């Protein structure tokens with residue numbers, strides 16, 4: 001069995017700040033009771049419920065791709081009375097009708113469950129939604145027994161610990177064998193260029209096992225290489241100049257992310273980011289919308 005997890009972050013906007021669980025006792029398996037849906041679609045459905053957004057931690061697609069957007073440690077919304085201590089994994093499909101699960105989806109489900117167990121502790125329970133309450137979910141044809149057998153199969157030697165170690169919740173990825181900036185860009189839905197910029201790599205694509213890379217722009221309003229639009233904003237010759245040199249308008253880039261006296265340096269093209277003598281000047285941080 002393959003032990004490469006095919007994981008893709010889907011960026012969605014939650015209505016509330018997500019909070020973390022204090023406790024984790026188990027994994028709850030669901031089906032979507034729908035075809036052709038992933039995080040994007042389900043996020044919309046759940047917003048319409050008045051929720052903060054997608055309630056599951058993961059959705060395993062028919063093709064084996066595992067989508068996620070809420071951090072693994074956050075409170076999910078998927079199993080009434082147990083959201084505070086469980087992780088919700090949903091499978092694309094209607095397993096009340098669909099009699100067999102595609103191989104890719106099954107394998108990804110197994111790998112993901114093994115990963116989550118190893119991330120917390122081996123004794124994490126794996127149950128179906130219907131074990132918690134009166135529901136058909138995840139459907140009568142969901143291959144639960146077979147999946148559990150495969151999860152517990154000791155001969156099925158997997159490297160899940162290495163696969164996505166610095167999980168998902170935070171914005172740091174620890175590089176493992178096989179990672180490339182390109183594969184990370186797909187995994188975290190960020191461009192290679194942005195990965196290079198926020199990790200101070202210039203145009204280099206070299207990474208090595210054990211490197212800790214920043215992989216998200218989400219939590220940073222201002223970062224080196226960020227493109228900004230200015231509209232008649234005061235420009236200064238230094239961080240402590242008393243008077244502005246002029247006002248500027250148009251597209252600029254943050255030269256580096258050091259803020260001094262609430263001011264930051266900008267430059268006039270992406271290729272000048274971080275380069276000596278290529279500073280247009282200083283602007284007030286609050287000029288950045």
Ligand SMILES: [Zn+2]
Pocket residue numbers: 029030031078129135137138
């Ligand atoms: Zn369910």
